[in-house]
Every structure is written in structure tokens, then in C-alpha cells.
Amino acid sequence: MQTLDEMLAKHLLTPEQHHDISAWTRWAKTPEGILNMPPHLWRALELASVLVDFDGEASSA
Template identity: 50%
Template sequence: MQTLETMRSLGLLTPEQYLEITAYVMVNSTPEQILAMPPHLWQAVMQADALLFPGGPAEPVH
């Protein structure tokens, strides 16, 4: 949830997107349910993620 708050505070998610996504995640908290998030919310999260982490996900440390 902290990442979503960061995305909202940086303007990467609108307040409406933030509220809708957090409401969804609070009710649907399993990984399977989160992956089944409505497409418009998933797209908003992915776009915000790409802007927040422009190089993609961090490489795992071995």
C-alpha cells in the first residue's frame, strides 16, 4: 500500500485511481485476486510503476 501512496503523492495515480485501487486491494488481498484486478485499474498501476521504476524491476541479489 505504501507504493500506491507514493504513486499517488507523485501524481502517477489520480486520487480517484488511488481510492479505487486501494479499495479493491483491501477486499481482494490474495495474489490471485489482485492479478484479477479490473483492466483499467491494472493498466493505471502498471503505467505508474513504469514511471516510478523506469529501469524495470530491480535485479535479484544472488
């Protein structure tokens, strides 16, 4: 959850995406269930993950 909160704070996820992804992971409860997340949420999460990693690398350089 901390990473999702960080993505929201950095404006990499919208409040709605943050809510929907958080709700999905609470509902799914298992890795297999989480993997069935709707594609539009996966795309948002993947992009935000790449950008968080890029931001972390840029900050440490």
C-alpha cells in the same frame, strides 16, 4: 500501500485510481484476487509503476 501512496504523491495516479486500487487490494486479499483487478486499474498501476521506477533511476544517476 506505501508505493501506491508514493504514486499518488507524484501525481502518477489520480486520487480516484488510488482509492479504487487500494479498495480492490483490501477486498481481494489474495494474490489471485488481486490479479483479477479490472483492466483499467491494471493499466493505471502498470504505467505508474514504470514511471516510479524511471523516476528512481533518474534520481540516482
